[in-house]
Amino acid sequence: MTVHDPILAAAQRARATIPDDTAMLRAAAELTRDYSVANPRIYWPDMLGSALIGWAAMAGAIMAENVAIAIVCGLVAMMALYRAASFIHELTHIRKGALPGFRFGWNLIVGIPLMIPSFLYEGVHTQHHARTRYGTAEDPEYLPLALMKPWSLPLFILVASLAPVGLILRFGLLTPLSLILPPLRRKVVAELSALSINPAYRRRTPEGDFARMWAWQEAGACLFALALVGSVFVFGWKPLLVYMAIHSAMTVVNQLRTLVAHLWENEGDPMTVTAQYLDSVNVPPPGALPELWAPVGLRYHALHHLLPSVPYHALGKAHARLIATLDVNSPYHRGNYPGMTPLVGKIARSTMGAR
Numbered sequence: 001m002t003v004h005d006p007i008l009a010a011a012q013r014a015r016a017t018i019p020d021d022t023a024m025l026r027a028a029a030e031l032t033r034d035y036s037v038a039n040p041r042i043y044w045p046d047m048l049g050s051a052l053i054g055w056a057a058m059a060g061a062i063m064a065e066n067v068a069i070a071i072v073c074g075l076v077a078m079m080a081l082y083r084a085a086s087f088i089h090e091l092t093h094i095r096k097g098a099l100p101g102f103r104f105g106w107n108l109i110v111g112i113p114l115m116i117p118s119f120l121y122e123g124v125h126t127q128h129h130a131r132t133r134y135g136t137a138e139d140p141e142y143l144p145l146a147l148m149k150p151w152s153l154p155l156f157i158l159v160a161s162l163a164p165v166g167l168i169l170r171f172g173l174l175t176p177l178s179l180i181l182p183p184l185r186r187k188v189v190a191e192l193s194a195l196s197i198n199p200a201y202r203r204r205t206p207e208g209d210f211a212r213m214w215a216w217q218e219a220g221a222c223l224f225a226l227a228l229v230g231s232v233f234v235f236g237w238k239p240l241l242v243y244m245a246i247h248s249a250m251t252v253v254n255q256l257r258t259l260v261a262h263l264w265e266n267e268g269d270p271m272t273v274t275a276q277y278l279d280s281v282n283v284p285p286p287g288a289l290p291e292l293w294a295p296v297g298l299r300y301h302a303l304h305h306l307l308p309s310v311p312y313h314a315l316g317k318a319h320a321r322l323i324a325t326l327d328v329n330s331p332y333h334r335g336n337y338p339g340m341t342p343l344v345g346k347i348a349r350s351t352m353g354a355r
Contacts, residue, residue, distance in 0.1 A: 018275040021331050025273060028306045028332075031321050035314035038090075038098045042313045046296075047087050047102075051109045054080035062242045074246055079292060082250040084110045086296040088195075091118050092125040093308055107217055112224055114247065115167035116195065117217035123210065124194045124203070129308050134276045135266035140196035145264035146350035153259070153348060156197075160255035164247040172225030175218055197258065257294050260343035261301045265350070273306070274331055280305045281343060282336045284319055293340065302335035 057077035064070035087106055094102070103118060111117040127133050128141040135142050145152060170192055178185035190202045206214045232240055263279050271279065280302035283290040290299040297304065297312025303319050304310070310318055326332050337343055 018272055018278060018331075020272045020274045024277075024326060024330050024332050025306070027326055028303075028318075028322060031325060032307055032310055032314075032318040035310050035318050038094055038311040039313060040099050040102070043087075043090070043099055043102060043311075044105075047084055047106060048109070050080050050084035054078075054084055055113075058243065058246055061246070062239050070242075074242065074249075078246045078249045078253070081110070081114065081246065082253055083295040085114055085116060085250065085254075086298060088116060088118055088121050089125065089298065090296060090312055092122050094311075095309070107220070112217065112220040115164075115171055115221045115225055117221050119206070119210070119214040119217045120193060120195045123206075124196060124201075129305065131273060131276075132270055134305075135271050135279065136268050137198075137200060140194055140198050140201040142262070142266070143197055143264065144267045145259070146347045147265065147267055148351060150348070150351040153344075153351060156259065157252060157255055160251045161248050163251040164244040167221075167247075168225045168229065170225075171218070171221040172229055175222040175225075253293055256340065256344075257298060259347065260337075260340050261294075261298070264347060276305055277302050277335055278331060280335060282319065283339060283343075284323075284336055285316075287339055290339065 054077050057073045057080060060073035061070045061077055064073055088111065091103055091106060107117050124140050128139055130139075133139045135144075145156065170188075174184070174188050174192065178188045186205075189205055194201060194203050205211075228240060228243065260283075261281055263281070266275075266279055282302045283294060283299045294301070297315040300315040300319055303315055303322070307315075307318060322332055
């Protein structure tokens with residue numbers, strides 16, 4: 001457990017015990033009822049277009065002989081694939097039957113080729129939204145980063161940069177080995193099968209339909225990882241290195257977004273919904289850059305914690321309606337921030353109080 005400045009500790013305890021603001025919660029539920037339907041005419045073109053641009057740009061980066069052109073193609077590929085990959089978050093919240101075939105299509109086109117099949121997130125992310133789990137030791141997506149040592153922040157980003165190496169080892173090496181070594185399989189399932197940031201999180205063995213979905217997705221990612229490594233003997237090192245560089249950059253951007261998705265000021269106490277909202281972050285317009293580093297509705301992360309069932313394409317409209325309706329003293333307004341830089345600075349300053 002971290003030991004930190006008494007003032008920070010007192011502020012953290014006060015935040016954890018913030019009572020629920022019933023007016024805000026009621027307004028959020030009542031004013032956004034007509035925004036709860038996922039529109040396939042938005043989901044499919046957005047996901048497919050992002051993936052098409054991303055893979056085409058990656059091919060351009062691999063084939064380009066001019067370094068400048070290769071870098072531009074690599075940047076386009078990174079941002080487009082990052083947007084396509086971000087739909088994994090939507091998959092965890094889409095109601096069953098709302099978008100037929102979307103999960104399979106996303107995994108085939110994005111998840112498996114990036115070695116982040118949706119089973120890594122489904123059944124995990126929803127625990128982050130559980131009222132009694134958020135911010136506690138049982139939350140797979142929470143660490144009290146603002147209360148940890150200053151060096152924890154650069155380490156948090158560095159680990160993300162190694163993601164493609166870790167994923168190749170996870171699927172290309174540990175998956176086949178674990179099939180013949182039951183003790184290793186149990187460890188892989190429990191500790192290496194979740195897109196989580198809490199190192200203490202352990203996953204249960206899947207069952208039923210989810211186990212069957214897990215099996216084909218893991219098999220696909222395993223075959224892709226092996227083919228990726230094997231491509232070196234056919235095409236040389238360049239395609240693999242370009243793929244890994246783009247994948248690493250994409251994951252670093254996502255980790256930076258994760259860093260500012262919350263204030264990370266809770267150290268294990270259960271929190272009210274309002275307290276969870278205030279520990280989370282919206283980065284609404286007029287800023288345009290958040291649409292790049294927090295795509296697919298992720299710029300409205302605090303609002304998403306109030307309304308997890310609202311699809312990404314309706315969050316902007318829901319936010320505008322709440323801003324226009326709620327009283328100026330509503331805590332809703334305190335969950336909105338101007339951009340990434342001030343948020344990183346705020347968290348970094350908080351770590352300076354750690355002992």
